[in-house]
Amino acid sequence: MFKAIGYKEWLKIRWAALGIIIAFILVFINTALTLSYIVRTSDPNLYWNNLIFRMSLYYSLLKYLPLLAGIIISFFQFFPEISENRLKLALHLPLNEKSIILNMVAFGTTTLLAIFLFIILLFTLMILYFFPVEFLYSFLITTAPWFLAGLTIYWLASSIFVEPMWLFRRLFLILISIAYISLLYASKGYNNFEVSIHWFFLISIFLSVSILISTARFKKGVI
Amino acid sequence: MLLKLSRIVLIFIVILIASVYLPHFYWMAASPRIHKPNIYYSPVIKKFLTFKYDNNPNVFCTASDGKTYSRKGSDTLLPFLNYRLLAAKSSMPDSIDDIEIILEDVRRNNFLLRTRPYQLDLPQIPVYPLFESKPERLQLEIPECFFRITKDKMDFINTKTNKQNKQLTEIFTKSLVKAGFSFPSKNIFGNPTTRKAFDEGYFVIDNNNFVYHIKMLKGKPFCVKTGIPNDIRIKKIIIKENSLKEFYGHMITKDDRVFFILYDQYKLQELPNEGYDSSRDHVFMVGNLLYRTISFISTNSVTSTVVNRQYKIVDTLKKTWKDKYQLTPGIISSYIFPFTIMTQDRSSYFTNIFIKHISFKAIYLHIFLLIFTIIYYIKRKKSMIKNWLDLIFVLLFGIYGFISILLFQREDIE
Numbered sequence: 096m097f098k099a100i101g102y103k104e105w106l107k108i109r110w111a112a113l114g115i116i117i118a119f120i121l122v123f124i125n126t127a128l129t130l131s132y133i134v135r136t137s138d139p140n141l142y143w144n145n146l147i148f149r150m151s152l153y154y155s156l157l158k159y160l161p162l163l164a165g166i167i168i169s170f171f172q173f174f175p176e177i178s179e180n181r182l183k184l185a186l187h188l189p190l191n192e193k194s195i196i197l198n199m200v201a202f203g204t205t206t207l208l209a210i211f212l213f214i215i216l217l218f219t220l221m222i223l224y225f226f227p228v229e230f231l232y233s234f235l236i237t238t239a240p241w242f243l244a245g246l247t248i249y250w251l252a253s254s255i256f257v258e259p260m261w262l263f264r265r266l267f268l269i270l271i272s273i274a275y276i277s278l279l280y281a282s283k284g285y286n287n288f289e290v291s292i293h294w295f296f297l298i299s300i301f302l303s304v305s306i307l308i309s310t311a312r313f314k315k316g317v318i
Numbered sequence: 319m320l321l322k323l324s325r326i327v328l329i330f331i332v333i334l335i336a337s338v339y340l341p342h343f344y345w346m347a348a349s350p351r352i353h354k355p356n357i358y359y360s361p362v363i364k365k366f367l368t369f370k371y372d373n374n375p376n377v378f379c380t381a382s383d384g385k386t387y388s389r390k391g392s393d394t395l396l397p398f399l400n401y402r403l404l405a406a407k408s409s410m411p412d413s414i415d416d417i418e419i420i421l422e423d424v425r426r427n428n429f430l431l432r433t434r435p436y437q438l439d440l441p442q443i444p445v446y447p448l449f450e451s452k453p454e455r456l457q458l459e460i461p462e463c464f465f466r467i468t469k470d471k472m473d474f475i476n477t478k479t480n481k482q483n484k485q486l487t488e489i490f491t492k493s494l495v496k497a498g499f500s501f502p503s504k505n506i507f508g509n510p511t512t513r514k515a516f517d518e519g520y521f522v523i524d525n526n527n528f529v530y531h532i533k534m535l536k537g538k539p540f541c542v543k544t545g546i547p548n549d550i551r552i553k554k555i556i557i558k559e560n561s562l563k564e565f566y567g568h569m570i571t572k573d574d575r576v577f578f579i580l581y582d583q584y585k586l587q588e589l590p591n592e593g594y595d596s597s598r599d600h601v602f603m604v605g606n607l608l609y610r611t612i613s614f615i616s617t618n619s620v621t622s623t624v625v626n627r628q629y630k631i632v633d634t635l636k637k638t639w640k641d642k643y644q645l646t647p648g649i650i651s652s653y654i655f656p657f658t659i660m661t662q663d664r665s666s667y668f669t670n671i672f673i674k675h676i677s678f679k680a681i682y683l684h685i686f687l688l689i690f691t692i693i694y695y696i697k698r699k700k701s702m703i704k705n706w707l708d709l710i711f712v713l714l715f716g717i718y719g720f721i722s723i724l725l726f727q728r729e730d731i732e
């Protein structure tokens with residue numbers, strides 16, 4: 096049964112996932128070309144100096160892409176379910192409704208994680224080619240909240256989609272999401288979340304269960 | 319059970335978000351402008367001058383004996399600070415305290431150093447450029463190789479190839495080992511900018527907490543163990559090359575002491591640190607031909623101490639004023655918000671979860687909201703016993719708890 100759910104989820108999001116991967120790869124190519132252009136045509140020592148002491152980010156194109164990825168995956172996964180209340184069918188399968196919905200979320204989460212890890216790996220190889228390992232550490236710490244924002248918005252957007260009560264509840268969930276996600280983007284320069292990323296990670300993990308409440312309300316049919 | 323737990327988790331998250339944004343918007347709407355005084359020591363009348371915005375155009379500053387001065391009148395009281403203006407108007411005094419005033423001396427001895435508390439806690443990619451200290455063409459240039467200090471060497475990396483520069487790595491590592499350096503380094507402090515007259519390289523704390531001075535002289539290493547004792551717990555060394563060549567910079571320790579590191583055999587000159595809290599205060603140092611003033615500025619007070627050139631204390635002044643939390647909007651906020659969560663703080667450049675401004679005065683609002691909730695629950699015929707946790711949330715978190723229990727009600731999950 097779970098295999099079947101997985102297959103159904105895959106059918107829904109495969110094109111979206113492919114589009115996201117292509118977007119990430121384009122950003123990667125752009126960044127790599129920019130770096131190699133600078134090394135070939137100008138003085139990389141001045142560039143290093145800018146990166147280290149003026150805190151300019153050569154990978155800033157990545158900033159909002161994970162967020163977009165989270166929203167897109169969530170949209171393709173849950174929008175078809177709530178239009179014409181198809182989710183009701185899924186919830187009437189001979190399985191515990193919580194494990195059905197958690198499986199759906201787990202599938203989306205895994206897909207997102209796989210895409211993110213793939214792109215982090217690509218950037219890692221590129222950074223190690225151009226810079227010493229200290230830059231890689233800084234890249235990982237600096238982009239961690241952005242990728243975390245991507246996962247968090249996926250969880251939050253899913254519960255927003257499933258939430259049955261449009262005006263008050265959904266609007267409110269959207270507000271909370273914006274408020275929390277903007278905390279993750281409130282950074283200047285690099286390594287900003289070095290001392291606190293684990294706290295935000297913990298909060299985001301907890302947020303991932305918010306879909307359970309929306310599902311419970313959906314099943315109850317509060318409208 | 320899982321549902322119950324997830325509701326509680328969500329309530330906590332709403333409390334967190336509310337305690338960040340509600341006070342934030344409150345202060346956006348209610349923040350008053352606060353005029354902080356600037357304090358300088360007048361070497362002419364030997365008194366502190368307080369410069370504070372005032373509606374009276376005739377009062378530009380007030381001396382510590384209460385006498386007031388206009389803007390024009392105050393210029394001559396600070397001849398060293400205003401030497402350009404006074405020299406242009408030919409009203410620079412010929413001598414002060416029997417010391418002849420030579421403009422070049424005045425210029426050379428003047429300095430202003432400001433250290434903000436977050437500068438003591440900055441993120442850093444630990445890779446640094448080592449300048450040639452005696453460049454042939456006199457101008458400092460960013461070198462092609464940057465260095466880092468690893469477990470067993472001072473590693474130079476060519477920025478063009480991202481490969482190690484073996485020659486530099488070898489001679490610098492050898493020189494460091496010869497000076498007694500114990501790898502790896504615990505901290506590296508320097509002033510890597512080309513906008514200065516000359517370069518003094520880096521002060522590096524080694525694994526045994528000793529401080530080494532490293533620079534490059536005509537391509538050769540200069541590595542010296544400074545005599546700075548290794549039991550001083552250094553928070554930050556701020557290097558600032560100054561043509562006076564009296565001190566390399568100042569050093570702030572973890573127990574909030576302030577020192578100059580002198581050119582004279584790296585001796586430490588302790589500065590007065592009365593009232594200093596390094597996580598809160600700006601350090602503002604003004605030096606001139608005759609005196610040095612060190613001020614610690616918090617959000618609601620400033621403590622200034624003047625020393626002469628032998629570092630003997632001449633005079634001290636403390637001024638306080640009300641910050642926004644002590645003015646009416648702040649008092650009102652203390653009755654509304656039990657605490658405020660901030661992700662930024664003046665003590666650090668890093669994002670973190672800072673719990674600030676805890677106020678027990680908000681308990682009145684908590685009790686009011688609690689009664690309101692109970693009445694509301696009675697009207698909606700909700701059981702108090704089943705909803706006891708909601709009441710606890712309101713009592714403990716006040717307005718934040720109240721908002722979150724309204725949004726995530728218990729019936730939703732039943």
